[in-house]
Amino acid sequence: MNGARPNGYSMSRLASFLCGVVAGAALLHFAMNYHVVRSRDGFDLIAKQPARLSEAYVDIRAFGINDWAGRPQLAAALVKANKQHLLGDSAAQAIQQSVQQLLPNWPSP
Numbered sequence: 001m002n003g004a005r006p007n008g009y010s011m012s013r014l015a016s017f018l019c020g021v022v023a024g025a026a027l028l029h030f031a032m033n034y035h036v037v038r039s040r041d042g043f044d045l046i047a048k049q050p051a052r053l054s055e056a057y058v059d060i061r062a063f064g065i066n067d068w069a070g071r072p073q074l075a076a077a078l079v080k081a082n083k084q085h086l087l088g089d090s091a092a093q094a095i096q097q098s099v100q101q102l103l104p105n106w107p108s109p
Helices: 007-033 065-069 072-080 085-105
Strands: 034-039 041-048 057-059
Touching: 007 034, 007 072, 034 072, 041 072, 072 085
Parallel strands: 034 057
Antiparallel strands: 034 041
8 A cells, every 4th residue: 555545535525626616606606696685674685687796795775876876787686576665765764864864953943
């Protein structure tokens, strides 16, 4: 046995490597094709239009009008997935927070 390893050892390393490759490919496919959107209602899985690697996870809880204007593909994907209420919820919440910040500074009559 001149220091050679048994055949089972090299096969287990190859199998581990191949499992890692498959898992990585599956995660990449998922990240390219779906948005994971976090809203006040929880998490939603939304198909991307078109498939790309950016915006795999988006937290929209504090999104305002300008945030949505900067992410038209995410907004379109939400509408296509019939989750358009998430657009209104986060925009309405942003407007409500802005009004609440203005009210303490509002001059009294």
